Amino acid sequence: MKRKGIMICGLNGAGKSTLGKEIACRWNAEWIDNEQLYFSNEGEYGTFCSSQTAWHRLYARLDDRAQANTPFIYCCVNNEDDDLLSYLDGIVYLSIGKEDSQARIRERSKRQFGTRLAEDKALQEREEAFFESVRRKDTGKIERWVENLERQGVPVLRLDAMASIEANANQIxxxxxxxxxxxVETQDIVC
Structure with missing residues (x-):
């Protein structure tokens, strides 16, 4: 299979989606956000599906991209499925501290929901539960996963999530x- 994409990973609030959209625009690539795979209406947060359905959606899209010879940018916190590696040119890891992650996701929530966040107690509770789940994430687990990929020879680019989108996109x-x-040089040597 011809590798055509990159995965951008990191904690919530690292800027994966923003950076992924920028790269997708520059490359005329498809942007695939992991969160969108879990909802029936892409771009809208409606009915939530199972992890298995989301996996099927992801691999169907990746197979379509491979058939069409179209590049893609896939954004997720981390995806430890080894089958995914065959689709990737490499992995970009956006490093961000927990405090910065919390600040960013709280700010994003305020932008997304506006005054509704202060008025809707159920929404407020749901968002607070999400913030807490992000706060409890084991950043060491993601770091160990990235280090393991590097040991396996998977190309990994580590970037500072606090750097500008422009600087990180240029580096990618x-x-x-x-x-x-x-x-290409390696293929030339082998042939």
Whole structure:
């Protein structure tokens, strides 16, 4: 299978989706956000589906991208499914501290829900439960997963989530160009 995409991973609030959209726009690639795979109406938070359904949706889209020879950018906190690696040119890990992560997701919630957040107690409770679940995430687990991928030879680019989108996007473009150049040179040697 021809590798055509990258996965951008990191804690909630790291800026994965924002950076992913920027890269997808630059490359004319499909942007796939993991959260959207869990909802029936893409872009709308409606009916939540099972993890198995979300996996099927992801792999159907990746297979379509491979058939169409279309690049993609897949954004998620982390995805430890080894089958996914065959679709990827590499993985971008956006590093962010828990305090910055919390500040960003709280700000995003305020932007998304506005005054409704203060008025709707059920929404407020749901958001607080989400904030707490992010706060409890084991950042060491994600870090160990990334280190394990590096040991396996998977190309990983570590970026500071607090850097500008422009700077990180430029760095990703240079990195991908280097990966593809190295792959071509290696193929030339083998042939």
């Amino acid at each position: 473009e240079r990195w991908i160009a280097m990966i593809k150049k190295n792959r």
